[in-house]
Amino acid sequence: MVKKEWNPVLKGTVWKFGENVDTDVITPGKYLDNLGECKKHVLETLDPEFPANVKVGDIIIADKNFGCGSSRETAPEILQDMGVAAVIAPSFGRIFYRNSFSIGFPLLEADNIAEFFNKGDIAEVNIETAVVKNLTTNKTIQCKEIPKILMDILKSGGQLELLKKELKARSKAEKQNK
Amino acid sequence: MSTIAEKILAKASVEKREVVKPGEYLNCNIDLAMGHIALAKVAANFMGIKKKYRKVWDNEKVVGILDHFSPAPSERWALAHQMIRKFAREQNFKYFYDIKEGICHQVLPEKGHVAPGMLIVGTDSHTTTYGAFNAASCGIGYTDMTIVFIKGTLWFRVPESQLFEINGKLDKRVMSKDIILYIAGKYGTDIGTYKSMEFVGDAMDNLSIASRMTISNMSLELGAKFGFTPPDEKIIKWLKPRTDRPLELVKPDEDAKYSETFQIEVDNLEPQVACPHSVENVKPVSEVKNVKIDQAFLGSCTNGRIEDLEIAAEILKGKRIHEDVRLIVIPASQEIWLEAAERGISKILIEAGGIIGNPNCGPCFGAHMGMLAGGENCISSSNRNFKGRMGSEKAGIYLASPATVAASALTGVITDPRDI
Ligand code: SF4
Numbered sequence: 001m002v003k004k005e006w007n008p009v010l011k012g013t014v015w016k017f018g019e020n021v022d023t024d025v026i027t028p029g030k031y032l033d034n035l036g037e038c039k040k041h042v043l044e045t046l047d048p049e050f051p052a053n054v055k056v057g058d059i060i061i062a063d064k065n066f067g068c069g070s071s072r073e074t075a076p077e078i079l080q081d082m083g084v085a086a087v088i089a090p091s092f093g094r095i096f097y098r099n100s101f102s103i104g105f106p107l108l109e110a111d112n113i114a115e116f117f118n119k120g121d122i123a124e125v126n127i128e129t130a131v132v133k134n135l136t137t138n139k140t141i142q143c144k145e146i147p148k149i150l151m152d153i154l155k156s157g158g159q160l161e162l163l164k165k166e167l168k169a170r171s172k173a174e175k176q177n178k
Numbered sequence: 179m180s181t182i183a184e185k186i187l188a189k190a191s192v193e194k195r196e197v198v199k200p201g202e203y204l205n206c207n208i209d210l211a212m213g214h215i216a217l218a219k220v221a222a223n224f225m226g227i228k229k230k231y232r233k234v235w236d237n238e239k240v241v242g243i244l245d246h247f248s249p250a251p252s253e254r255w256a257l258a259h260q261m262i263r264k265f266a267r268e269q270n271f272k273y274f275y276d277i278k279e280g281i282c283h284q285v286l287p288e289k290g291h292v293a294p295g296m297l298i299v300g301t302d303s304h305t306t307t308y309g310a311f312n313a314a315s316c317g318i319g320y321t322d323m324t325i326v327f328i329k330g331t332l333w334f335r336v337p338e339s340q341l342f343e344i345n346g347k348l349d350k351r352v353m354s355k356d357i358i359l360y361i362a363g364k365y366g367t368d369i370g371t372y373k374s375m376e377f378v379g380d381a382m383d384n385l386s387i388a389s390r391m392t393i394s395n396m397s398l399e400l401g402a403k404f405g406f407t408p409p410d411e412k413i414i415k416w417l418k419p420r421t422d423r424p425l426e427l428v429k430p431d432e433d434a435k436y437s438e439t440f441q442i443e444v445d446n447l448e449p450q451v452a453c454p455h456s457v458e459n460v461k462p463v464s465e466v467k468n469v470k471i472d473q474a475f476l477g478s479c480t481n482g483r484i485e486d487l488e489i490a491a492e493i494l495k496g497k498r499i500h501e502d503v504r505l506i507v508i509p510a511s512q513e514i515w516l517e518a519a520e521r522g523i524s525k526i527l528i529e530a531g532g533i534i535g536n537p538n539c540g541p542c543f544g545a546h547m548g549m550l551a552g553g554e555n556c557i558s559s560s561n562r563n564f565k566g567r568m569g570s571e572k573a574g575i576y577l578a579s580p581a582t583v584a585a586s587a588l589t590g591v592i593t594d595p596r597d598i
Binding site: 019020024025028029030033034045064065068069070071072073078091092093094095097098102103147148149153158159160163164167168170171 | 203216219223226227228229230252254301302303316317318319320321322324325328329333335367368371372401403409456458465543544545549563565566567569571
């Protein structure tokens, strides 16, 4: 996981996918024993250009139910690791949704988001206000705001970082009590 | 005024809330946390945590199990298993099931870990299966599981609840799998996203616990967070000899609020088949008849139970499967395997030309024991037919009931089990 300063504004090139993109096409089971190899095959059955051409900061825009399927956390992990900055879709598979926030990978939801973007458009996303702009067509879309509990996780860089912070505070309190 | 999900989450909430409403975010105490192959990642996460806090919150509330890649098909997975065994030992897990026991969702209820009203999380998406025992249970990832292992709590959004009223009498050889596939085909695989499903009606009442487990298991394929089947005496009867946990059913209030209600009649329901490459691409068997198959898989946490093997044996008794078909049978647990052996079910399946494998996930998720080559078709009693799920992306997976799987193995083409 790449750790960086929390910045709510993201800008990147759009990759476009349809509905029901499942976790098996993101990280196919047969490559799960080798994530390096797996990266060469991420989403390739839907867009063969994706694994080779995705760049740091790119944004995925998809139709409903993105990330449906298994609980494999490798799916959001690998997208984050390959540089994808965020995914925006009308809805997500619920475990993918949890797992993404858990590792500090932002998702936004908006019903008709897919209509506003084509592959290659430039998107500007504000995670905090949930406003998404298509800089290519000059259109603005308001997504659903991210609940506070998830925003706190995102800002900490994921649940593990948040946990470590909590444990540090606990340790400090325990020392003071002694 | 509360649904089953709302009642269980309220009771589990750290704040001990009386009533909760859909859309609220809660922190909840976890009654049971199950980890499988993903424990390797949890163990790795643990290494990043300060040593004095590196300890599971309650070693009696965690269960570890090795069911994926069992026995290990490669050195890499042998290493993962080794790491997990070491982690379970170091953390002093009271319950750890090594590779011989079977698939998590079958083994946990059999060994008495599951009871009504519990809040259960597992590192497997089909953890929804315990909804058949009136437990609120769902899959989470390994980072969430790391949090649970350390703190014993996890955040939840209270889901909206949906009611599926399923009435009518199933035809002979039409199974609960056909009901849930029919629902997937009719309403789509995102109908239940983020929601809690409650399946009721006389058709549900009449199903065995095993058949209900199939529905709770596959509710996940419809996006559900929880998938409850009727909270009734059948659950108590099934669990009583297996557990000393309290068995108090959690029933929804009469005025519970549901975001949607669906009515489904199963009187004339035909066997259903989900065609490649999506669980919602469902057709009645009459429309896919004569699709040639190369492999038939009877197993998985969806349909690897004794009644599933039994119906296959009834169809295959004294016959030979088609010479071009490989029939792979994998009982979901050791208990099931033993019963199948004792009752002569295994013998019938072997004599018919079947191959029986040890209880584990097997080819269900593309690990081993029956991968597909390009151009091959498999009819499978499992729960997912995503592209490439069982090997080649150019293979086709057709999901169906155990009866349809057995009938198709016999003829070599997709076949209505009522025609045999
Ligand atoms: S049998 Fe298949 S669906 Fe069930 S837990 Fe194993 S891999 Fe997952």
